[in-house]
Amino acid sequence: MMSPLTPTTSLIEPFGLEIDLETGSMPGATNHLVRRASDMCGYYADDEALDALIADGDPLHYEVFERPVPEEDGHLMFCVSVLQPGRVGDECFMTKGHYHTKANTAETYLCLRGEGYMAMKANDGSWRAERMVRGRMVYVPPYWAHRSINTAGEPLVSHCVYPADAGHNYGDIASQGFPKRVYVRDGQEAIE
Ligand code: F6R
Ligand code: ZN
Secondary structure, three states: OOOOOOOOOOOOOOOOOOOOOOOOOOOOOOEEEEEEHHHHOOOOOOHHHHHHHHHOOOOEEEEEEEOOOOOOOOOEEEEEEEEOOOEEOOEEOEOOOEEEOOOOOOEEEEEEEOEEEEEEEOOOOOEEEEEEEOOOEEEEOOOOEEEEEEOOOOOEEEEEEEEOOOOEEOHHHHHHOOOOOEEEEOOEEEEO
C-alpha cells in the first residue's frame, strides 16, 4: 500500500518571506498583476464615468503580489491584494470578482490596511457583505464568488490564502455582476 507520505503533488523546498504588516509590501513576490481603470470596462454602473477616468490618465485600480507555488492539489497559494481608493461616479473602486474554477474551494482574506467590504455571492442569488478593516479576517466559503470593495481614502490591503489549484472563473461575474453595489455619496455609504 502507498504510504500517505509518498508525494502525489510537486515536492518543493520550504521557504519563508517577509510581509510588511502595515503596508502589505511583500518584497519576495515574483508575480505582479496590475489592473487599471481600462481593465474594468463593464463592471461599474456608470460606463461614462469609467470612460472619463480612463481618458484622465487611466489610474491604477488594483494589484496582486504573489510568490507562486505549484498550482496543484495540496499546495496553498497566498498573495497580497492592494485595491486603490477611488470612485467611478459615486461607486467605490472594486476588484472584478470571481468564482473559483474549482468551485468547492474556500479562501481567507486578512485585512492589513484600509476599510471596505468583501462582497460575496452564491449561485442561488444569496449575497453577503463582510466588513473589511485592519485586523479583520473574512472567510469566503466554497461556492461563493468574491469581490473586494474599497470605501475609504487609502488602499485596501489584504492577505489572501486559497488552494493553489482553485483557478479563477471571471466570466460568470463579468456577465451577471453582483446583486448590490457600494456607493459613497456626501460621505455616506449606500449599498443598493
Ligand atoms: C484569489 C483572490 C484574490 C483576488 C484579488 C484580485 O483567489 O481572490 O487574490 O484575485 O483580490 O481580484 P480579482 O481576481 O477578482 O480581479
Ligand atoms: Zn479568490
